[in-house]
Amino acid sequence: MKKLLMLLSALLCFxxxxxxxxxxxxxxxxxxxxxxxxxxxxxTDINLDVKVAITNTSKTQEAKLNRFTGxxxxxxxxxxxxxxxxxEIAPSSTEMAKATLNIPFxxxxxxxxxxxxxxxxxxxxxxxxxxxxxxVLGEIPIPVxxxxxEEM
Numbered sequence: 001m002k003k004l005l006m007l008l009s010a011l012l013c014f015x016x017x018x019x020x021x022x023x024x025x026x027x028x029x030x031x032x033x034x035x036x037x038x039x040x041x042x043x044t045d046i047n048l049d050v051k052v053a054i055t056n057t058s059k060t061q062e063a064k065l066n067r068f069t070g071x072x073x074x075x076x077x078x079x080x081x082x083x084x085x086x087x088e089i090a091p092s093s094t095e096m097a098k099a100t101l102n103i104p105f106x107x108x109x110x111x112x113x114x115x116x117x118x119x120x121x122x123x124x125x126x127x128x129x130x131x132x133x134x135x136v137l138g139e140i141p142i143p144v145x146x147x148x149x150e151e152m
Contacts, residue, residue, distance in 0.1 A: 029063050029089065030055040031146045033127065034096060045104045050082065052097040052127070052146065056089040063089045070129015070144070072101060079107050082127055124148075 034053040038046060050072075056063040069083045080101040089095045126147040132139050 028057050029065075030057060031127075031144055033125070033146055033148050039100065043105075045102055048080075048101045048103060050099050050101055052084070052099070053094050054087060054089055054097055055094040056091055058091050060091050062091060064133060065089070065131055066133040066139070068097065068129055068131045068144070070127050072103075072125065072127050074125045076124070077107065079103050082129065 030053075032053045032055075034051040036048050036050045039049045040047040052068075054063075054065065065087045067083065067085050070081070071078055072080045072082050080103045082099045082101055084097040084099045087095045087097055124147070126145060128145045129143075130141045131144050132141050
């Protein structure tokens with residue numbers, strides 16, 4: 001009975017160590033908005049295909065992301081929800097997470113008017129959300145913020 005208990009304890013410890021390594025890799029990934037292209041538009045809204053580059057900075061450990069949910073902001077104004085599913089990123093490589101956003105012109109119009117009235121030539125945007133991944137201990141959330149400023 002003692003041997004079985006020790007074996008189960010060792011397996012649980014190994015799983016916990018593996019979970020900690022996975023969490024560390026997810027935290028150590030770099031996130032960047034790679035592109036945003038118009039895929040469709042109407043009189044009321046616009047659809048954007050957004051690609052987020054996720055770079056695994058580790059040289060030895062794979063990073064496994066289960067899902068991401070967040071919000072796209074332009075000039076600090078909430079514009080649209082964004083989400084994407086599971087990705088496995090090999091060591092020292094980059095994966096492109098893809099999402100399609102539906103943005104009502106009402107929200108875009110406010111941002112464009114603000115840029116014109118302030119005589120701005122740059123657009124500041126960010127994605128703020130939570131990355132989730134499953135572990136032996138359950139689902140673990142990690143907050144992520146991606147910011148960029150584009151000159152026009």
